[in-house]
Amino acid sequence: MRHGKKIAKLGRNPSHRKAMMANMVTSLLSEEKITTTHTRAKELRRSAEHMITFAKRGDLHARRQVLRFVADKQVVAKLFDELGPRYKGRNGGYTRIVKLGPRRGDGTFMSIIELVDRPGAAGGSGEEETAANEGTAEE
Numbered sequence: 001m002r003h004g005k006k007i008a009k010l011g012r013n014p015s016h017r018k019a020m021m022a023n024m025v026t027s028l029l030s031e032e033k034i035t036t037t038h039t040r041a042k043e044l045r046r047s048a049e050h051m052i053t054f055a056k057r058g059d060l061h062a063r064r065q066v067l068r069f070v071a072d073k074q075v076v077a078k079l080f081d082e083l084g085p086r087y088k089g090r091n092g093g094y095t096r097i098v099k100l101g102p103r104r105g106d107g108t109f110m111s112i113i114e115l116v117d118r119p120g121a122a123g124g125s126g127e128e129e130t131a132a133n134e135g136t137a138e139e
Contacts, residue, residue: 033114041113052094055084
């Protein structure tokens with residue numbers, strides 16, 4: 001029976017799947033936005049949000065736990081110095097998945113996974129959009 005086994009296998013053996021997720025988390029944390037298949041994005045969200053939660057704690061043990069998964073020390077430094085403090089007041093929901101549609105070659109549904117509230121993003125924070133909408137409504 002599959003009780004409690006919610007992980008997507010993604011057509012890979014466990015060691016390959018773990019290495020792929022570690023690489024994808026590293027890419028997401030360094031670039032803050034990546035394009036991948038929808039199934040991979042949903043699985044990646046679990047690992048990435050877990051890493052950001054460790055960064056919010058910010059202690060040495062949390063850093064060592066992240067280093068078990070993310071091998072790039074520059075990405076870990078960015079995670080603890082920038083991303084952890086950025087999401088200090090947020091209780092989860094650090095990532096957003098946007099569906100793109102089917103890939104041309106094989107029809108697999110593609111998605112963009114990105115960190116919310118990233119600087120320079122088109123959407124920005126909700127407060128800025130609300131203020132902009134209120135200004136246009138008054139005119």
